[in-house]
Amino acid sequence: MAYTVGTYLAERFAQIGLKHHFAVAGDYNLVLLDQLLMNPGTEQVYCSNELNCGFAAEGYARANGAAAAVVTFSVGALSALNAIGGAYAENLPVILVSGAPNSNDHGSGHILHHTIGTSDYGYQLRIAKELTCAAVSIISAEDAPEKIDHAIRTALREKKPAYIEIACNVSAQPCRAPGPISAVINEPASDADTLAAAVKAVATFIEGKQKPVILVGSKLRAAGAEQAAIRLADALGCCVATMGAAKSFFPEDHANYVGTFWGSASSPHVYDIFNWADSVIALGCIFNDYSTEGWTAWPKGANMVNADKDSTIVGDAAFNSVHLRDVLDGVAQYFAGKAKKDATMVEYRRIGGGTAAVTPENVAKDAKLTREHIQRTLQSIVTSETTIFGETGDSWFNVSRTRLPRGARVEYEMQWGHIGWSVPAMFGYAVGQPERRNILMVGDGSFQLTAQEVGQMTRRKLPVIIFLINNAGYTIEVEIHDGPYNNIKNWNYAAVIEGFNAQDGHGKGLRATTMDELDDAVKTALAHKDGPVLIECVIPRDDCTSELISWGRHVATANGRPPAK
Ligand code: TPU
Ligand code: MG
Numbered sequence: 255m256a257y258t259v260g261t262y263l264a265e266r267f268a269q270i271g272l273k274h275h276f277a278v279a280g281d282y283n284l285v286l287l288d289q290l291l292m293n294p295g296t297e298q299v300y301c302s303n304e305l306n307c308g309f310a311a312e313g314y315a316r317a318n319g320a321a322a323a324v325v326t327f328s329v330g331a332l333s334a335l336n337a338i339g340g341a342y343a344e345n346l347p348v349i350l351v352s353g354a355p356n357s358n359d360h361g362s363g364h365i366l367h368h369t370i371g372t373s374d375y376g377y378q379l380r381i382a383k384e385l386t387c388a389a390v391s392i393i394s395a396e397d398a399p400e401k402i403d404h405a406i407r408t409a410l411r412e413k414k415p416a417y418i419e420i421a422c423n424v425s426a427q428p429c430r431a432p433g434p435i436s437a438v439i440n441e442p443a444s445d446a447d448t449l450a451a452a453v454k455a456v457a458t459f460i461e462g463k464q465k466p467v468i469l470v471g472s473k474l475r476a477a478g479a480e481q482a483a484i485r486l487a488d489a490l491g492c493c494v495a496t497m498g499a500a501k502s503f504f505p506e507d508h509a510n511y512v513g514t515f516w517g518s519a520s521s522p523h524v525y526d527i528f529n530w531a532d533s534v535i536a537l538g539c540i541f542n543d544y545s546t547e548g549w550t551a552w553p554k555g556a557n558m559v560n561a562d563k564d565s566t567i568v569g570d571a572a573f574n575s576v577h578l579r580d581v582l583d584g585v586a587q588y589f590a591g592k593a594k595k596d597a598t599m600v601e602y603r604r605i606g607g608g609t610a611a612v613t614p615e616n617v618a619k620d621a622k623l624t625r626e627h628i629q630r631t632l633q634s635i636v637t638s639e640t641t642i643f644g645e646t647g648d649s650w651f652n653v654s655r656t657r658l659p660r661g662a663r664v665e666y667e668m669q670w671g672h673i674g675w676s677v678p679a680m681f682g683y684a685v686g687q688p689e690r691r692n693i694l695m696v697g698d699g700s701f702q703l704t705a706q707e708v709g710q711m712t713r714r715k716l717p718v719i720i721f722l723i724n725n726a727g728y729t730i731e732v733e734i735h736d737g738p739y740n741n742i743k744n745w746n747y748a749a750v751i752e753g754f755n756a757q758d759g760h761g762k763g764l765r766a767t768t769m770d771e772l773d774d775a776v777k778t779a780l781a782h783k784d785g786p787v788l789i790e791c792v793i794p795r796d797d798c799t800s801e802l803i804s805w806g807r808h809v810a811t812a813n814g815r816p817p818a819k
Contacts, residue, residue, distance in 0.1 A: 255428035255429060255431075256431065257430065258289055258395075258426050258429050259398045259402075259425050259426070259429045260286045260288070260290055260292075260420075260425040260426060261289050261290075261292055261293060261429075262402060262429045262430075263351070263418070263420075264292065264293035265293060265295075265432050266402060266432060266435075266438065267290070267295075267349075268293055268295030268296045269432070269435040270410065270439060271318060271319065271320065272318070273295070273686075274298075274299045274314065274685050274686065275290065275297075275298060275299070275321070275322040275323070275324060276311045276321070276322070276323045276324070277290075277299070277324040278300065278301055278302075278303065278324075278326070279326070280325065280326020280329070280330050280353060281422070282352070282353030283324055283330075283351075283352070283353030283422070285422060285425050286324065286420055286425035287324065288426070289425055299710075300710070300713075301681075301707065301710060302710060304323075304329075304331065304334040305333045305334065305336055306677075306704055306706070307325060307334055307337075307678070308323050308335070308340070308348070308678075309672075309674075309675050309678035309679045309704070310682030310707070310710075311323035311348045311349075311350075311682055312341045312348055312667075312675075312682065313678065313682030313683040314682035314686045315341065315347060315348050316346065316665050316683055317686030319347070320347040320348070320409070320410060321347070322348070322349040322350075322351060323337075323349070324352075324353075325351070325353070326368065327353055327355065327368050327375075327419075328368045329368045331352040331378055331419075334352075335350070335381060335382065337672075337675075338382070338385050338415045338417070339670065341414070342385055342386065343669040344669055344670055345413045345563075346415070347409035347410050347412075347414060347415065347416070348409070348415040349405065349406060350416070351417075351420065352378065353419070353422050354378075354392075354419040354420060354422065355421060356422055357393040358423070360421070379391050379417070385417075386409075386415045386416050386417045387409060387412045387414035387415070388408035388409065389405070390404060390417070392421065393424060394424065394427075395424055395428060398424070398429050399429065399432065403432075403437065403438055405417065405418050406438055410438065410439055411441055413476035413477075413563070443577075444576040444577045444581075445575040448573050448574065448576050449580050449581065449584065451573060452566045452573035452576050452581050453581060453584030455569075455573065456535075456559050456568055457584075457588040457589070459533070459559055459569070460490070460533070460559075463595070464532055464595075465492075465530065465531045465601075466490065466531065466532070466533045466595055467494070467528060467531040467533070467534055468483070468495070468510075468535045469494075469495055469497060469515055469535065469536045470495070470504045471497045471499070471537060471539030472497060472503065472538065472539075472668070473539070473562060474503045474537050474578075475503055475538075476538070476563055477537075477578040477579065478579055479537065479563075479578040479579040479582055480503055482580075482582035482586070483582060484505065484508065485582065485583060485586040486585060487510045488510075488586070489585070489587075489590050490586075490589055490595045490596070491595060492594075492595050492597070492598045492599055493510060493512045493602050494508065494511050494512065495511075495513060495514060495520075495521075495524050495528070496513075497515060497516065497539055497540070498519070498545055498650065498654060498668060499545060500538075500539075501653070501658075501666065502658055502662065505660050506657060506660075507659060507660050512527065512608070515528055516551065516801070517550055517805070518551070518801075518804040519651065519801035522607065522610055523606060524607075526605060527607065530598070531598050533557040533559075536559065536560050537561050537578065538561070538562055538578060541554070543809065544809065545668065547808040547809070548808040548812025548813075549812055550808050550812075556569055561581055561582070563578050564576065566581050615627065617769070620768050621769055622767065622768060622769075623767055623768055623769055623791060624769075624797055625648070625652070625797045625798060627769045627772060628652065628721060628723065628791050628793070629656070631721075631776055632652065632653075632695065632721060633656050634776075635693070635719075635780065636656060636657075636658060637662065638662055639662075640663070640692075641662070641663040641664070641687065641690050641692050641693070642656065642665070642693045642695065643664075643696075644666050644695055645673065645675065645676035645700045646671050646673045646675075646697075647673070647697035647699065647728075648697065648730060648798045648799055648802045649676075649697055649700075650666065650730075651798075651801040651805075652799060653666075654801070655801075667679065673697075673700035673703055674701070674702075674703025674704035675700075676695075677696060677700075677703075678704050678707040680692060680711075680720075681708075681710050681716070681718075684716040684718050685716070688716060691719070692719070693719045694721070695720075695721045695723065696721070696723070697722075697723050697728075697729070697730075698722060698723065698724045698727070698742060698744075698745070698747070701747070702743075705750060706754075708720070708750075708751060708754055708761065711785070711786040712754045712760065712761040713759070715760065716785070717782055717784065717785065717786065717787070718786040718787075719779045719786075719789070720789065721791055722789065722791065724790050724791060724793070725793050725794065725797065726741070726742070726744065727741050728740040729798050729802070730802060730806065732795070733803055733805075733806030734806045734809050734810045735813075748763030748788065748790055751786070759785060760782075760785035761787070762778065762785065763787075764788070764790065765789075765792065766789055766791050766792065772791060
C-alpha cells in the first residue's frame with residue numbers, strides 16, 4: 255500500500271486547504287511528524303509550547319477556515335486542550351492530533367511515561383470528547399481512514415474542533431488510499447420544507463413590525479452567512495449593529511451599519527436605537543454575561559427572531575436543519591422590491607447617529623502618552639488589508655472604537671476569553687495570511703502568559719505590529735474588582751523581543767512614553783518587513799476607555815448577585 259496512516263492524514267490536511275499544520279515534538283508523535291513531513295502540500299510549523307500550538311491553530315483557522323495542531327500525549331495534549339475548548343467556544347474547526355501509547359501497551363497493565371501513572375490511557379480521549387464534536391482513537395491502520403474522515407468531516411460541518419489520537423507505532427503502518435475529498439467537505443442542504451416554513455415565519459414576523467433592527471453575532475462567519483446578512487440588510491434598510499465579539503463581520507462602510515451594540519459600552523446612539531426598536535433580528539448571536547453587560551442589555555422575548563447557523567427560532571416556533579444563509583436569502587427575496595422597513599435608520603439619523611465628526615487631538619506632541627493617542631494611532635494605520643487581534647482587557651474596547659474600511663478584519667476571542675490567546679493566535683493567523691497588515695493589541699498582563707510565541711514570529715520573519723499596552727496591571731480586573739492580585743511584575747518588554755533575536759532574528763522592541771515616541775515607533779514598525787515589531791506603550795494604570803469602566807461596573811454587579819433563596 256502506498257499510503258500510511260500518517261500520510262493519509264497529511265493528504266486530507268492538504269485536501270482541506272491546510273497549507274500549514276502546527277506542531278510540538280514529543281516521542282509519541284515523532285514518527286507521525288515524519289509522515290506528515292512527506293506531504294509537500296502541508297508545511298510543518300513549530301510552536302514553543304502546546305497551549306500556544308493550539309492557539310496558533312485557532313488563529314490559523316480564523317485566517318484559513320480550518321487548522322490542525324499535532325502534539326504529544328498528555329503533557330502536550332492536556333495543554334493544547336485549553337485552546338481546543340477555546341476553538342469550541344469560538345466555532346473554529348481545529349483538528350487536534352495527539353500521539354498516543356504504542357498499541358501493544360493499551361490494556362497491558364504497563365505504566366508509561368507522560369501519563370498519570372495508571373495503566374488506563376483512555377483518560378485523554380474521554381477528556382477530549384467533552385471539548386470536541388468528534389474524538390477518535392486510532393490503534394490500528396484498518397479503521398484509520400474511517401475514523402480520520404469522521405473527525406475531519408464533523409469538524410468542518412459543525413465548525414467545531416475534533417480530536418484524533420494515533421498510537422505511536424501505528425502512524426507509519428500501511429493504510430488504504432483516501433477517496434474523493436467531497437465526501438469530507440460536502441455539507442447537507444437545508445431541509446426544503448423547513449426552509450420554506452422558516453422563511454415564511456420570519457417574513458411574517460417582520461411584516462408585523464414597524465421598527466426592526468438587525469443584530470449580527472459572532473457565529474455569522476461560522477454559519478457562512480456574512481454575504482447573506484448584507485443582502486438582508488439591503489432588502490430591509492433597517493439599522494444593523496454588530497455585537498462586541500462580531501466586529502468586522504458586517505461591513506462598517508455599509509449605509510445601514512450603526513456600530514457596536516453592547517449596552518452602555520455601545521457605539522454612540524446604538525443603545526438608544528435598540529431601546530426604541532420594536533423587534534430584533536439576531537443573526538448568530540451569543541448572549542452571555544459579558545456580551546449582555548451582566549444581563550442588563552439582553553434582547554429577548556417575543557419580539558425577536560433568533561436565527562442561528564442551522565436553526566431559526568421565531569416566537570414559539572423552531573426550525574431546524576436550515577442554514578442561516580438560506581433563511582436570510584429567502585427573507586431578503588421576499589422583501590426585495592417591497593417598501594423598506596427603515597424606520598430605525600430614519601430615527602437613528604434624527605437623533606444624530608452617524609454624524610459625529612472626529613474631534614482633533616489638542617495636546618503637545620511631547621506630552622505623556624495616553625490611551626487615546628494609542629487608539630488614534632491604531633486608527634491611522636488601519637487599511638483594507640489590515641487584521642487586528644484585540645486581546646481581553648481594554649484592548650477589546652480600543653479595538654472596538656476603531657472604524658474599519660471595507661476589507662479590514664478584527665479578531666476577538668470573547669466567548670472563551672483566555673488572556674494570552676492573541677499572541678499565538680496572531681502568529682497562526684499571520685502564517686496563514688502573511689501578506690496582510692497584521693496588528694496585535696495586547697495588555698501587559700495578557701502578554702506575560704504567551705510572550706514566547708513572538709519568538710516564532712521572529713523565526714518566520716513575520717512583520718506583525720504589536721501594541722503592548724503597559725498600564726502596570728490587570729486594568730480590566732481593576733474595573734471589575736480591585737485588589738493586590740491585579741498588580742503584575744513589570745518587564746522590559748522591548749528587551750524581551752530583542753532577546754528572541756539571538757544570532758539570526760530581526761524582531762524589534764521599542765518603547766513609547768510620549769506621543770512623539772509612539773509616532774516615531776509606528777513609522778519604524780511600518781517600514782520593518784523581516785520580523786515583528788513590539789511597541790511598549792506606557793500609560794497610567796487608570797487611563798482606560800469609558801466603555802471599560804461602565805461595562806466593568808455592570809459585570810461586577812452581576813457577579814455579586816446574592817444566592818437565590
Ligand atoms: O488592558 P488590561 O490592563 O485590562 O489588560 P491586561 O494587562 O492584559 O490584563 C488582563 C487581565 C485579565 C485577567 C487576569 N483579564 N482577565 N483575566 C482573568 C483570566 C485569567 N486567566 C486566564 C487564562 N484568562 C483570563 N481571562
Ligand atoms: Mg494591563
